[in-house]
Each structure stands twice: as C-alpha cells, then as structure tokens.
Amino acid sequence: MNEEIVFHDLECGAYRADLELWRELADEFGDPVVDLGAGTGRVTLDLAAAGHDVIAVDIDPVLLAELARRAELLPVQTVTADVREVRLDVRVPLVVVPMQTVQLLGGKDGRDALFASMRDCLAPGGVFAAAIAEDVEPYSADAMVPFEVAEHDGVRFESDPFAIEADGDAYILHHARVVQEADGSRRAAHRQTRLDRLDADTLEREGAGHGFTVLPRRWIAQTDEHVGSAVVMLGA
Structure with missing residues (x-):
C-alpha cells in the first residue's frame, strides 16, 4: 500500500469523536455536504454511509483516489483543490472542516482566502462549520506519548x-x-x-469580517488521545 495513505490513516483515521456531530449537522442542514481536507475519507465515508451526498475536497490526489476507491457506490464526489481556492459547480448548504484543518492554512491570510472561497460555495442560508483546537499543550521529546x-x-x-x-x-x-x-x-x-494558534472568538470575528453571520458554537469532547474542539458555526 502507498506509504502516504498508510501514514495518513495512522495519524488521522482512528479519530471518531467528531463523527456524530458532523452527521447531526448534515441531517440538520442537508446535502450535498462539502468535507474540506477529506484525506482518505474518515468523515466523508461516514456521512455517505449514513445516506448523505458528500463532496470531498483535498489537495492530495493520492489520498482522494484512495477515498474514491473506498467509497465504491456511496454518493461521493471528489474534488482535488487547495481548500483556499475551492470552486464548485453547485452551491451547497453545509461545509464542514474537521480536525483543525482551518489551522493549517498559514495564518490569517490563508483563512481570508478560505472565507472568500466559501462565500462562492455556500448557498444562501448555508453554514460553514470548522473545528479548532484552542488548548494545545506543548510537550517535549522525552514525553511518553503512544505511537x-x-x-x-x-x-x-x-x-x-x-x-x-x-x-x-x-x-x-x-x-x-x-x-x-x-x-x-x-x-x-x-x-x-x-x-496556527487560533481561538473561536478570533475565527468568528474573521468570518464576520467576510460577511458571515456568527451562529452558536458546537463542541467536540476531549478523549484520552485527543484534545477537545470548539466548532465555529458561520452562516452565509
């Protein structure tokens, strides 16, 4: 198996604490759902198996090809693109950004580009939901961390x-x-x-600056292996 796929699955694939929330949002706001930073399909495949149409976006074509292979006959479309430059053929009611993807964009300029892209992707009344880690605890190389x-x-x-x-x-x-x-x-x-260091207040303020409406936050609980996340909710 391709090493890139194996390591992506090792580092991201086992996390499940957020899946219930994304399903709840998909049930609430409807299809198609856009999954930004989809990777090999951790969130996409869960949503599709629950009956939702999903557009999986990732910059890595190797990971997306594996996602498509795993999807088989599930209602999944893949789009290879930088999440800061996504262009879709349809406007959607929901965009989800799991696992701190919004903190991997190189600071405020990257987030500004993402928000501009999302203005073109979301239907009127659509929702952008992004998970962020506010409480990251540094630790040193001598810490005992499971691998x-x-x-x-x-x-x-x-x-x-x-x-x-x-x-x-x-x-x-x-x-x-x-x-x-x-x-x-x-x-x-x-x-x-x-x-990127980022808190929910800052992300909400930046989104509002792009014309989004700040909606009540959602939350993903901490687990033994992963920090909890605030989920910022922005309405188009």
Whole structure:
C-alpha cells in the first residue's frame, strides 16, 4: 500500500469523536455536504454511509483516489483543490472542516482566502462549520506519548508524535515516521506540521469580517488521545 495513505490513516483515521456531530449537522442542514481536507475519507465515508451526498475536497490526489476507491457506490464526489481556492459547480448548504484543518492554512491570510472561497460555495442560508483546537499543550521529546503502528504485506509502519513546541503564533507538531521492511531494514523521516494558534472568538470575528453571520458554537469532547474542539458555526 502507498506509504502516504498508510501514514495518513495512522495519524488521522482512528479519530471518531467528531463523527456524530458532523452527521447531526448534515441531517440538520442537508446535502450535498462539502468535507474540506477529506484525506482518505474518515468523515466523508461516514456521512455517505449514513445516506448523505458528500463532496470531498483535498489537495492530495493520492489520498482522494484512495477515498474514491473506498467509497465504491456511496454518493461521493471528489474534488482535488487547495481548500483556499475551492470552486464548485453547485452551491451547497453545509461545509464542514474537521480536525483543525482551518489551522493549517498559514495564518490569517490563508483563512481570508478560505472565507472568500466559501462565500462562492455556500448557498444562501448555508453554514460553514470548522473545528479548532484552542488548548494545545506543548510537550517535549522525552514525553511518553503512544505511537501508532500498522502492518501491510510484512512491512511495519510507525508514526510517533514525539513533541509539540510553541513557535510564536503557531505550534509545531513533530512526528517520526518509521518504515521497517520485511527484511528487517528500517528507515525514518521527521515530519513537522505547523498548526496556527487560533481561538473561536478570533475565527468568528474573521468570518464576520467576510460577511458571515456568527451562529452558536458546537463542541467536540476531549478523549484520552485527543484534545477537545470548539466548532465555529458561520452562516452565509
């Protein structure tokens, strides 16, 4: 299996605490639902299995191809695009942005581009719902943090989130990715992800500046493995 797909699934695929909320929003606001940063389909496939039409958007065509393969006959459309530059053929009633994707856009300029794009995607009365992590706790490389493991065709894959450090207006998430081949040889790579520091008040204020109406927030509870999230709700 493609290594990029395996590591994406290891690092994102097991999270389920938010799925009930996205289903509730889809039931409330209707179809089609746009899933921004869809990856291999963690949220998209759950919504589609519940009977919703979903447009899955991601910048990575490899991940989207795997999503399409997994979807089979489910009502899923894929769109390869940067979430800051999405253009759709239809206007939709709901856009969801799970797993802090809105904090991966390189600061306010990236979020401004996203909001401009969403103004063109949402139908009148449509809703933009974005999960953000406000309470990120830095930790050092000597912290005891569980790592994720998968095995495919005798090859072992490990993803170790070994540190989070504060860096000005962002956090840097450090992952070690290790591949152990069937012959016992190992290779490792260090991956860094920059997560913007962002709170719900700020995101709501920025959205209002683009003409969105601030709606009551929703919440995703903390789990043993993941921080809780505020879900900012903005109406078009």
